[in-house]
Amino acid sequence: MQLGEGVEWTLHVCALLATLPEGTTLSARRLAAFYDVPPAYLAKQLQALAATGIVATVRGRGGGYRLARPAAEIALLSVVEAVEGREPVFRCAEIRQRGPSAGPGMTFAPVCGIAAAMARAEAAWRAALRAQSVADLVAGMQRDVSPEQRRRARAWLLTSQRSG
Amino acid sequence: MQLGEGVEWTLHVCALLATLPEGTTLSARRLAAFYDVPPAYLAKQLQALAATGIVATVRGRGGGYRLARPAAEIALLSVVEAVEGREPVFRCAEIRQRGPSAGPGMTFAPVCGIAAAMARAEAAWRAALRAQSVADLVAGMQRDVSPEQRRRARAWLLTSQRSG
DNA sequence: GTCCCTATACTCGGATAGCAAGTGTCCGAGTATAGGCGG
DNA sequence: CCGCCTATACTCGGACACTTGCTATCCGAGTATAGGGAC
Numbered sequence: 001m002q003l004g005e006g007v008e009w010t011l012h013v014c015a016l017l018a019t020l021p022e023g024t025t026l027s028a029r030r031l032a033a034f035y036d037v038p039p040a041y042l043a044k045q046l047q048a049l050a051a052t053g054i055v056a057t058v059r060g061r062g063g064g065y066r067l068a069r070p071a072a073e074i075a076l077l078s079v080v081e082a083v084e085g086r087e088p089v090f091r092c093a094e095i096r097q098r099g100p101s102a103g104p105g106m107t108f109a110p111v112c113g114i115a116a117a118m119a120r121a122e123a124a125w126r127a128a129l130r131a132q133s134v135a136d137l138v139a140g141m142q143r144d145v146s147p148e149q150r151r152r153a154r155a156w157l158l159t160s161q162r163s164g
Numbered sequence: 165m166q167l168g169e170g171v172e173w174t175l176h177v178c179a180l181l182a183t184l185p186e187g188t189t190l191s192a193r194r195l196a197a198f199y200d201v202p203p204a205y206l207a208k209q210l211q212a213l214a215a216t217g218i219v220a221t222v223r224g225r226g227g228g229y230r231l232a233r234p235a236a237e238i239a240l241l242s243v244v245e246a247v248e249g250r251e252p253v254f255r256c257a258e259i260r261q262r263g264p265s266a267g268p269g270m271t272f273a274p275v276c277g278i279a280a281a282m283a284r285a286e287a288a289w290r291a292a293l294r295a296q297s298v299a300d301l302v303a304g305m306q307r308d309v310s311p312e313q314r315r316r317a318r319a320w321l322l323t324s325q326r327s328g
Numbered sequence: 329g330t331c332c333c334t335a336t337a338c339t340c341g342g343a344t345a346g347c348a349a350g351t352g353t354c355c356g357a358g359t360a361t362a363g364g365c366g367g
Numbered sequence: 368c369c370g371c372c373t374a375t376a377c378t379c380g381g382a383c384a385c386t387t388g389c390t391a392t393c394c395g396a397g398t399a400t401a402g403g404g405a406c
Contacts, residue, residue: 001166001168001248002165002255003254003255007254008255008257008278009259011278011281012278015277015278033263034265035263036262036263076282076285087166089165089166089167090166090167090171091166091169092172093169096176098199098201099197099199100320101316107310107313108308109309113301113304113305113308114176116304117175117296117300117304118175118240120292121289121290121293124288124289124291124292125286125288125289126285128288128289129285132281132285136281137277140280144272144277145272146271149270156265
């Protein structure tokens with residue numbers, strides 16, 4: 001079981017978009033060049049973010065993506081769910097109700113105990129993701145990355161788009 | 165992202181094996197019949213459990229599987245890791261170090277902030293799974309399932325193996 | 329009747345196909361910009 | 368010189384191939400049992 005690459009990509013993108021000046025956007029092509037990932041595939045992942053309202057899109061020449069709301073109001077859980085879907089990680093097929101021991105007229109507990117146990121763990125995972133926001137990521141990066149490197153990245157992002 | 169069916173199957177199997185009398189075993193064929201799942205595929209999942217020492221195997225006629233240690237000492241995390249693998253759910257490809265902004269001589273934080281955030285969530289998930297044991301599953305089932313149904317299932321499990 | 333031997337039936341274990349979902353790509357719809365033209 | 372029109376270039380968005388890993392299966396290795404035969 002593994003999360004798709006889109007999760008890592010979109011989280012990085014959200015953190016980067018959060019540092020943009022107001023009213024600015026970044027195109028999928030430019031973002032893909034910045035991270036050296038397949039442009040078309042990254043665009044597909046960003047579509048999912050746009051569909052759930054995490055990022056807003058500006059179409060046409062000079063358009064691109066920007067955060068739809070403040071970074072502090074975007075939980076990591078929202079991004080993960082947007083890309084990976086909202087369905088639970090553990091799917092209960094109710095095998096307890098199958099087989100010879102499950103004859104007609106048999107009653108079962110409303111929810112399978114195993115499904116409940118897995119759901120508890122999953123709830124802890126979701127709670128941890130819900131407690132962290134994109135703003136936290138930005139804060140962490142601004143603490144870890146040197147100012148020189150931030151300046152360099154910012155300069156590249158502001159260069160003409162023909163260099164991509 | 166979804167866990168394989170093997171997780172649900174093996175958890176049910178562990179809970180069932182925990183209720184067996186000492187010195188008894190259940191074969192993969194019999195377990196598959198009990199839950200109405202593909203026998204060969206269930207056997208494959210049980211191999212993973214045997215490889216990590218969760219269940220012990222008895223080969224030859226009349227053999228089968230039994231728990232290798234008390235149910236209270238088998239955390240759900242052990243079962244999940246045995247079937248799904250120990251690799252982290254979120255894989256960090258270090259895309260922060262790629263692209264044009266990552267020139268030579270650039271230094272990065274020891275761990276990516278995004279990877280750290282995802283690791284925190286995953287740690288919460290693992291902790292919740294580690295805090296619950298197979299014995300807890302058994303206790304929950306004995307509380308929810310009616311005695312009549314338990315008797316019926318037990319009777320089926322003790323019947324001759326030719327009826328499979 | 330008792331012991332031993334053999335054949336059997338049942339078990340686990342790993343190697344082998346099929347399929348779904350994630351991965352990657354492409355082309356069409358849409359829009360702000362840039363340039364040219366007319367007034 | 369100013370405003371309008373058109374062509375363009377760039378953008379997002381959804382539809383179409385490909386690859387990896389999950390799903391499912393089969394056959395071989397191994398062992399306790401059951402039965403028959405010899406003593």
